[in-house]
C-alpha cells in the first residue's frame with residue numbers, strides 16, 4: 191500500500207499550482223457570461239454549454255460542472271489530492287477503476303470535469319475523464335466509490351464532398367473541414383487505378399462518406415462509401431460494398447480494389463537496397479547475395495502485413511534481429527527483419543489481416559540503420575517480389591453480382607448528382 195501511495199505524492203508547489211488554477215477558474219467562471227458558448231475545446235477552463243439539462247448524467251441545475259484539461263506531468267491521484275480527497279479514498283478509486291480504466295493511463299491534453307454540489311464547494315462529488323470523443327469515465331465517490339465507463343451515443347450521417355485540386359488533395363479536403371483520414375480511405379479505395387503520390391492540379395474528385403456526430407458535433411470520419419476521381423486518364427470509380435462473404439472496395443465491374451499482396455510492408459518508405467544475387471554487404475564487407483528488398487523508414491514506423499496470413503515465427507536471431515514470418519497460403523510466405531519491436535499480440539499462430547501492423551521499424555541484428563529487410567518466399571525459395579506475377583485477388587461471387595450492380599447504380603447516380611445545384615444530399619441518419 192505504501193509504495194502505491196508514493197506514486198501519488200506531489201510536491202507542495204504542485205498542489206499550490208493546482209489551487210491557484212482552481213482559484214483562477216473560480217474567477218473566470220464568476221465572470222463568465224452563461225449565454226456565451228465557447229467552441230474552443232482546448233481552452234483550459236470553461237463551462238459546458240447548457241445544451242441539455244443533463245451532462246454526464248448530472249443535472250446541471252443541481253450540480254456545478256467544471257471542465258479542465260490534464261496538464262503535462264499531471265497524475266490523477268495528484269489532481270484528486272489537490273481537491274482534498276483523503277488518501278484512502280484515492281487508493282480505493284484507483285483500485286475500483288483498474289479493470290474499467292486505469293487512472294495511470296490518463297493523458298495530457300485530455301479533458302476532465304469536476305462535479306460539485308455548487309461552485310463554491312471545495313469537495314468534488316465526482317470526476318469525469320474523457321479519453322477521446324467517443325466515451326467518458328465517471329469516478330463517482332458520493333457514497334462509496336463507483337467507476338463507470340460510458341459510451342456516448344454516436345450518430346452516423348452520410349455526407350458528400352467534391353473538389354478540384356489546386357494545391358493538394360489534403361488542402362482541398364481540409365478547406366471543406368474534412369478530416370485528412372479520408373485520404374487514406376480514398377487511397378485504399380482507388381489504389382489500383384489512381385497514384386495519389388502524383389495527384390495533379392485540376393484533377394477532380396467526388397466522395398460519399400459517413401461522418402460521426404456526438405451531440406450534433408462532428409467527431410470523426412466513418413466509412414468511405416463511394417469515390418470518383420478524374421484525372422487525365424479519365425474517371426475512376428470505387429464503391430464500398432459489404433455482403434455476407436465480402437467486404438471492401440470494388441470497381442464498376444465488381445472487381446476488388448484490393449490487391450492480393452501490398453507492394454511494400456511500409457507505407458511511406460524508399461527502397462534502400464534491392465533484391466540482388468550479388469551485393470557488397472555493408473557490414474560483412476564481402477559480396478553476398480541479398481535475398482530481400484530493404485525499405486528505409488524512420489525508427490518506429492509501422493510495418494504492415496502485405497497479405498492475410500498466419501504468423502509462423504516472431505523471433506530473434508543475431509543476423510535478422512527481431513523478425514516476423516507469415517504464412518499466407520501453401521505457396522507464399524513473407525518475412526520482415528530488423529524490427530525494433532513486435533506489435534501487440536503478434537505471436538506464432540496469430541492470424542493477421544492485410545495491412546495490419548505487425549511490428550515497428552528498427553535496426554536490430556545486422557543493420558546499419560533503421561529499415562525493414564523484406565523477404566518474399568515462394569514454394570520455400572526466396573524471390574524478388576517486385577518481379578513476381580502475383581495471384582489476382584479473389585473476385586466477387588457471381589451470384590452476388592446482380593445485387594452489387596443494383597447498389598452500384600444507385601450510388602453512382604448519387605455521385606453524378608454531387609455538385610449539381612438541384613441535388614439535395616441524400617442524408618441518411620442512423621443511430622446504433
Ligand SMILES: [Zn+2]
Nearest residue numbers: 482483484563
Ligand atoms: Zn536486407
